[in-house]
Amino acid sequence: MQKEFVDVLVIGAGPSGCVSAAFLQQNNVKVKVVEKTHFPRLVVGESLIPRVMDHFEAAGLLDCLQAMNFEKKWGARFIRGEQICVFDFSEKFSEGWDWTWQVPRADFDNAMAQELIRKGIDLEFGSEVIAVTFEGKKSITTIKDQDGNEKEIHANFIIDSSGYGRVLPRLLDLDAPSGLSPHSSIFTHVKEANRPQGQEGTMISFDILETEVWLWVIPFSNGNTSLGVVGPTDFINSLSENQNTKEALEKAISLSDYYVNRFGGVPFLFEPVKLENYSRSVKQMYGTGYALTGNSTEFLDPVFSSGVAFATESGMLAAKLYLKETAGELVNWETEYTAYMKSGINVFTTYVKEWYTGNLQTLFFHQPENLDVKRKICAVLAGYVWDEENPFVKKHENVIKNMAYILNMEAEKQKSPD
């Protein structure tokens, strides 16, 4: 069997794998990326948050993405009936980027992958990892191309960025149940012939249909818009009796007072895709000779668009820790990798849970707006979830619950002053 020898094997060329590989190559590591599909390929995850810009910049990927002229995302709008709450990232509490993009991921991921190739990285499309064996830190990975040819990749370290492919979690039995309740989604793209002019047309929006059910509207600079419905799996399944995804998404759009006129009856560009019970978790995020990054570790929920940001954060951190270790420094993967990633994941987990309890929605839509609270929540929504100066990060476990409780009590009192 043909053999190749590399320092680091990266599995998967999504945002996590691309950031990791680009950063390693920038630091003179011999890296190979193996990607199962051929790009461009369809993948969900189109609304980014500003924290990702730090990673693209550090990995030398910002220029190739800038050149794509993706739609600029400077904030996010949440709609509940007549109520509207707009976050502007330039008004956030923490330091950091105040804009990012909303992107058709097929083009976005392809732009990064092509840049990797341009930088001289060995990126092999159409080859799938099928087996891995470890001997201490070193590993031998068997990959198979679409003609059935197999090859061995000998590596000193593996970064598993295989997303829902979850290569090492599957092979090493690392899957763990998610702590979040089962939610599912159905999405597609539409071509907008009559997109409203100006900000209304291009603004990314989340329309709450019921406390636990929401519709996403993500307009792209190419004139297409992504539409998706998210909710408890039982609810999503109830949208169409025979589980027809087109019928289900049409039904969801019809439930949106805000968007029914804009999107009702607009033809879908592809058969809506259903992603059932999408949350994932793992027992451990690293082991001898490997680290798991991105969706290969944990995926929470799309509501705050944190997926790609965690994918690039973990991809970048795994690469940095590999470099540190090979430079002869001691790395404590438990504290420097798992604990660091978990602290950010835990903040977003609270926000996701409190979104679906309705508590966060109480804070978002409360009038008059509390601008100080809004700035602090905005920093979390921008992905700056390691800034312990922000009480909405540091005290995430209680602050939302407590504030919502007080606001709900006040509202009750106003209804019945006695």
Ligand code: FAD
């Ligand atoms: P991916 O982007 O999935 O890339 C993994 C790559 O690995 C793929 O290209 C795959 O082909 C390859 N691969 C898989 N198996 C193998 C194998 N055996 N061998 C070789 N290659 C392999 N995130 C956001 O930030 N914003 C959003 O708006 C958002 N919306 C979402 C909506 C829904 C309904 C869901 C379910 C998720 C959403 N996400 C969102 C999450 C986002 O999709 C992921 O977090 C993100 O794509 C993870 O990036 P990644 O690089 O880890 O994996």
